[in-house]
Amino acid sequence: MPVMDGHEATRAIRSDPRYDSLPIIAMTAQAMAEERDQCLAEGMNDHITKPIDPDLLYRTVLAFAGQRVVPRASAASPAPREAAATEPLGIVGVDTAGGLHRVGGNERLYHAMLRQYAEDQAGTPAALRAALAAGDMKTAERLAHTLKGLSATLGIKPASEAAGVVEDRIRHGRLEGIEDDLMAMEEVTAAVIAGIWAALPPAAPTQAPGSADMAAVIPLLGRLEELLADSDGAALDYVLEAQEVLARVLSPEEFAGLTREVQNFAFDEALVRLRAIAARFGTAATAGGDGAALGAALSRLETMLADGNGEALDYALAAQELLERALSAQEAEALLREVGNFDFDAALVRVRNIGARLAPAPSTE
Numbered sequence: 237m238p239v240m241d242g243h244e245a246t247r248a249i250r251s252d253p254r255y256d257s258l259p260i261i262a263m264t265a266q267a268m269a270e271e272r273d274q275c276l277a278e279g280m281n282d283h284i285t286k287p288i289d290p291d292l293l294y295r296t297v298l299a300f301a302g303q304r305v306v307p308r309a310s311a312a313s314p315a316p317r318e319a320a321a322t323e324p325l326g327i328v329g330v331d332t333a334g335g336l337h338r339v340g341g342n343e344r345l346y347h348a349m350l351r352q353y354a355e356d357q358a359g360t361p362a363a364l365r366a367a368l369a370a371g372d373m374k375t376a377e378r379l380a381h382t383l384k385g386l387s388a389t390l391g392i393k394p395a396s397e398a399a400g401v402v403e404d405r406i407r408h409g410r411l412e413g414i415e416d417d418l419m420a421m422e423e424v425t426a427a428v429i430a431g432i433w434a435a436l437p438p439a440a441p442t443q444a445p446g447s448a449d450m451a452a453v454i455p456l457l458g459r460l461e462e463l464l465a466d467s468d469g470a471a472l473d474y475v476l477e478a479q480e481v482l483a484r485v486l487s488p489e490e491f492a493g494l495t496r497e498v499q500n501f502a503f504d505e506a507l508v509r510l511r512a513i514a515a516r517f518g519t520a521a522t523a524g525g526d527g528a529a530l531g532a533a534l535s536r537l538e539t540m541l542a543d544g545n546g547e548a549l550d551y552a553l554a555a556q557e558l559l560e561r562a563l564s565a566q567e568a569e570a571l572l573r574e575v576g577n578f579d580f581d582a583a584l585v586r587v588r589n590i591g592a593r594l595a596p597a598p599s600t601e
Contacts (some may be wrong), residue, residue: 242275243275247278250278259281259368260281261280261282262280262283262284263293284377286385288538327350327432327435329390329394329424330350330390330392330428334510335391335392337483344477344560347388349499351436353387356434357429361421364402364418365418368406368414383395384396387399392428395424395427401417405417444450447468454558455551457510459474461507461511465507469501472501475499530559530594531591534594538587538588542584549578556572559571570586571586571587
């Protein structure tokens, strides 16, 4: 979408006998029986409607993968603590517990998706009106369809229902009187977007980064580059985990663009942006030598090791080049081996010994 929809893609796949047995599962915001019948007639094997229930999705995929499906006791509803975790948001018109369940209980991801919804969908009603005025029914229907699906996924039922009415009118050519429905859609969407920004205000403008921020961000950018180059979906979680550090160091435009591209799984574009950011940091990041960067990296690693945080391994690997450049080859290899073996106690002793050795000598004045 929008170049090729699922129907066209399925017809193309089924036209090749090599893929006769390939399972195809429709995931669509269209819940009507006629849509399901069309999908099955075109050669799809099953049909799942949005908002996607993760448990149903997993069961369906596993069934077609030939694996035994074990029902989960918690599948019927989100865990109480998840509902409680988002309850303070108090956004009118948003089922935060349901939305959180549909993103696997990842509260940070859910909040990021709500913010992105508020940014991306604010202009949808105007864009939809412009498409209708230009007679571009395909674009108008797609805009309404996207708003309906995204709203449903995030638990924004009023906007989803209002967009669904507009989409149905456009699809069936019932445009007379559509302005009333457009206004209703615009009003509920604007209201929920205002509620999102009230509950989740945009990040404050970044200030000039300190040396510790710059030192900490270098291994983060290195690890993120690896994930993006490998098209690894873990890049999304990694960006969300690192967003506080990134927001302190990147410009607002860089931070917004990078997070948006990663969240949209536009990894190629994100990789280009990330490398441009890294190139910009090149001079500033190395201007003070490796000493400051190494000190900050060792401090961060020490904290993670002391907490038994398994992400210490990712951090050590991201900082590997710095460690090998600043330490002896034997020392860097030993540290990486201990962290890689999750021998955090031994690694912690080594990090502290390195830190004590590299600490400036006390002044005699």
